[in-house]
Every structure is written in C-alpha cells, then in structure tokens.
Amino acid sequence: MDFYEKEVSNFGGIYGDAIIPTTVQQPLITTTGLDGKQTVRFQESMAVIAQTKTIVQVQPSTTVASGLLGGGIIEFRLEKGYVDVLDHSYIVLQITNSTGSSCTIQATQLLLDHINYFSDNGNKLLFTIYSHEMWISNCYYSFPEWSVIAPFLGSNASYANNGYTIANNASVTSYIPLINFLGSLKINQGGLKGQLLIRCYFDSAALNVVTGSLPSVTNCYLELRGRMFPNKIKLERNKTYSNFDYRLPYLGIQRMNQQMTLAPSTQYSIVLSGIRGVAANIFFIVRALPFTASNQATYIQMSDMDVQDQNGQSILGFYRRLYSDMQLDYIESFNNLFINYVNVHMITFSNNMFSDFSKGTNYGSQCFTSFEKISFTTPSTLSSGSYQIDIWSNTHEFACITNGILSTTRS
Secondary structure: OOHHHHHHHHHHHHHHHHHOOOOOOOOEEEEEOOOOOEEEEEHHHOOOOOOEEEEEEEOOOOOOOOOHHHOOEEEEEEOOOOOOEEEEEEEEEEEEOOOOOOEEEOOHHHHEEEEEEEEHHHOEEEEEEEHHHHHHHHHHOOHHHHHHHHHHHOOOOOOOOOOEEEOOOOEEEEEEEEOOOHHHHOOOHHHOOOOEEEEEEEOOHHHHEEEOOOOEEEEEEEEEEEEEOOHHHHHHHHHHHHHOOEEEEEEEEEEEEEEEEEOOOOEEEEEOOOOEEEEOEEEEEEEEOOOOOOOOOOOOOOOEEEEEOOOOOEOOOOOOEEHHHHHHHHOOOOOOOHHHHOOOEEEEOOOOHHHHHHHOOOOOOEEEEOOOEEEEEOOOOOOOEEEEEEEEEEEEEEEEEEOOEEEEOOO
16 A cells, blocks of 8 residues: 555545645656657656747837927837737836936836827727826836836835936936736737837926926837747747637726815715726825826825725725725735835735736636725825825736737727
8 A cells, every 4th residue: 555545545535635636746748759759758848939039129110309208209110020929128218418407307107198009000099008007017026026127217125206316417228117018918919910009108397307407318219028939930820810819818907087175084985987897906096286296106095995886885895994904915916015115005806916917817806887986084194185096997808819900808
C-alpha cells in the first residue's frame, strides 16, 4: 500500500477533498517535430514561442508645437508593421525650459486633458480616457513596478504629484504610460483594415504650470513595446482577423461628474445616471473648485460611503463603509501602497482587479442600471464651498474585430 492508498483508506471518507488529486505536478504534452515524429515533454518546459521583443519609436503625424503643454493637440498613426502584437506603449516628451527662470509643471499624466483612441484611420472612436483616470490607474502597478516607474512620471514612492522642476536652460524627458485599453487587448495590428490613431489633448498652461512660465516641448514621440513573429506565423495571424469574428475583453470606463455645494458632516447622494453595465469597481474623487495648477490633483477624503440601489438599499453589505474599511478591502486585490497616499474612493466588486484590468477577466462584478446611487458623508474638517465629484467605473467591454475592422461595444 503506497502513501496515497493509505491516506484514502484511513481518511478518504472525511478528508477526501483534501486527498483526491485535481492536477498532476508534472503533466505531459505530446508535440510533433519538424520531422513528423511525436515526442512527449513535460509541460513546464514545453513552451516554445517563435517571437522576439521589440521597441519602436513612432513619430507624430502632426507637428510638435513648442507650446504643446499649453492646450495643444498631437496625434500618432500606427502603421502596419511597426509591431506584430502591441503589448504597451508610452508617450515620450522632451521638455526644455528657456523662459529665463525655473519652472515647475505637473506630473506627466496630469499634463493631459484626455486621449482618444480611433480605428479605421481615425473614423471610429474606440476609447477615451481623462487625465485623472490615467493618474489613478497607477493603482494597477505592483509596488516594485511603481518604485521603478514613478520618477519617469514626475512622482515618487508616495504617489505624490511632484511634477518636474526644471531649471532655466535645462531639459527633462518624461513618460506617459498608456496602460488602459490597448494594454489588455494585445492587438495584432497587421490584421486590421485601416490604421489605429491615438490623439492626445493637453491641458491649458493655467493647469499645467505650477510655478514659472510654460516650458517648450522640443520633441514628442510614441514608444511602442511589443513582439515580432516569423513571417509564416504573422500571415496566419493576420488571416484570422479577416476570417473570424473576435471579441477581446477589456475594462472600459464609464464616467460622470457633478458640481455640488458641500458642507461639513453632511450626507449627500448622487444618482449614477452615467454608469450602466457590468462593473468591476466604482471610483470617485472629490475636489475643491475652482481648479488651479496647485489644487487640481488634491483629492479630499470622505468619512464614509455606500452604493445603493434605486430604492436606497445598500448593495455593499448594508452598512456605511468607513475609509478604513475601503483601505482593508483594497489590499485584497492590489499589491501596492497607493491607497495610503491618494485620497481616492474605490469600491471593488472583483477579487482580482489586476487580472481583470490586464487581461479582461471577470473575478467578480456588479450590475449597474443607471439608477443606483453613491452616498457619502463629508468630514467635519471640510470647508463649506463648491466641489466637483468625478465618478467612473471600470466596466466589462469587448473589442470586436469583424473582417479586420476594429470596433468596441461602446463604439
């Protein structure tokens, strides 16, 4: 009698679920070689993928204006052949201060107002993301990842909006990571009919320059990071985009905002009329009006919160969550310190937000019909005045590829 038979004999009736195997530690797989012979290999070592990583610089299809950070627009066309599969990308800004004195500008993601993604040579809008949605999407980086990337964005380990202080006649190179949308789709660009287009709208100088005067942008390009495949595999992949209907999952964004007069220690409710779909989470931030370069990224922490159905019944567990409850909930899905430093309010319905964001999986969700409500109570320290409440949700969407034409369920 071996160890397994002994366990089954003695404990199988009570502990069967802990004994009966569900997998084999070293599963085997049969492969066919180039000579037609079949061989058996361990699955752990059988992964062979004919690909090579690549980084490509894409120049903008519009002029790089020196005053780009003062409300300018720039766009990039993604020609076929740049990469076979697009994994992720950065907008790279080279900025020079020749104003005569030192200046300070926002962290790079906050320099933008919004970005639009298009397919079909710019004729079909696929996805839109705003600056604060990009800034708060940094919560999807693990702590080690954030520790490396933060200085490239004008931030630090404490997620501060330090921006860049640029001495006169000095230059900096900054990066805007584009991790939303295309980052989870892993688009096979060569199989699409028409080109993808990314159009970036920058904020005004009044919101981008914290101190001093507007510096000049001397160069701006798009850095694509992806993979290249052998020609035979590339052609087969391209054919599938023309011959099959694809549905690639990703987390989209539905949003709304409302300006309100708030008083301390008071409960408020907002109908979520802009949120309709299968939601992985809900975010909201509270900011004082009017916005300035100094305060636009200052988020104010509320005392408690709830999400309710149209009848005012809680859908979170029938009690009002404190901010500390939200922090403890956060650590179950995220591997970083974001929530300790950024006063964003986040309610997750998934147990694996990282996988949902990066791969489009669904580890838990909540259905919103546009009649639900966000309820929150202001802190006793709040100053009475005008505030803007921005609310958005990462909702489950699909990129649809039919006969090589890319659209989305939100198009």
